[in-house]
Amino acid sequence: MKLAIKWENPILSDVDILKIRESDLDNFYANASDTDKTNLFFMLLATAQYSLDVGNKKEAAHLNYLIAYYLFTALTPPASDILAKHYIKSAIDLNPLPRYMEEAAFIENGN
Incomplete structure (x- = not known):
């Protein structure tokens, strides 16, 4: 699935959230500008919050999983392990x- 930054609609409403895979995030990261790499994180975050607000826990869980993966594997900002643990815990909850749960164990080992 091809992900794109859309300023006019920062909520990922035109894609099937549950079909977004780790490889989609990896492909985006490999081809995006530094700014858009960060923008994707905020789009995932906004979409996760929106999904929670409208009561779609399954989508929110998947988005939190993707956020944890993206933080820990691609972006790796300072304290990425702490942040990723928070989001993967939210996904599991x-x-x-x-x-x-497998991703949580992987994150627990640290970067």
Whole structure:
């Protein structure tokens, strides 16, 4: 799935959230400008919050998982492990899928 920064609609409403995969984030990161790499993080964050606000816990969980992955694997800002642990915990709290728990164990090992 091709992800794009859309200033007119910063909520990812034109894609099936549950079909976004780690490889989509990796591909975006590999080809985006430094600014857009960060902008994608904020779009994921805004969309996760929107999903929670409208009661879509499954989408919010998946977005929190993607945020944790993106922070820990691609962006790796200072304290990425602390931030990623927060978001993966949120994902698990909302929808305890085995994949999310596996990511939590991976993050626990640190960068």
